[in-house]
Each structure stands twice: as structure tokens, then as C-alpha cells.
Amino acid sequence: MPIELLQEKVKAIPAEYVGEVSDFIDFILQKSLNTSVKRNVKKFGIAKGQFSIPDNIDSCNDEIAEMFGVNG
DSSP states (O other): OOHHHHHHHHHTSOGGGHHHHHHHHHHHHHHHHHHHHHHHHOOTTTTTTSOOOOTTTTTTHHHHHHHTTOOO
């Protein structure tokens, strides 16, 4: 949408709704900032090397399934 068309639409808004439009614009701007921050926070493999999985991790699967009522 051309900026000129958007400006014309904003000029046509009744005075009692200008505050709502301003709030909505602020909301969208904040939302776009939050989205870009979230993308940078999550990294794949961030915990690599911080813990180890024991070799016998699957040894209790049947017991755990029974505790949760899952047929194993």
C-alpha cells in the first residue's frame, strides 16, 4: 500500500478514534520488536556439553509407562 494512501486514510479517521489508531500502531510496532528479539534468543544446541545421557536411560521405560497408565 502506498504511504500516501495510508496517510489519506488516517486523515479521514474521526477524531474520537485517533487515539485507538495510535494505540494500534504502537501495538504493531512493539509486536514487531518482540518478534525479532525472540528469533535471536533461541539457539539450537545451546546446552551442548552441559549434561550427559546415561547409557541405561531406556532401562525403566516399562515401569514409567505403567505409572502413566500407558500399555507398553
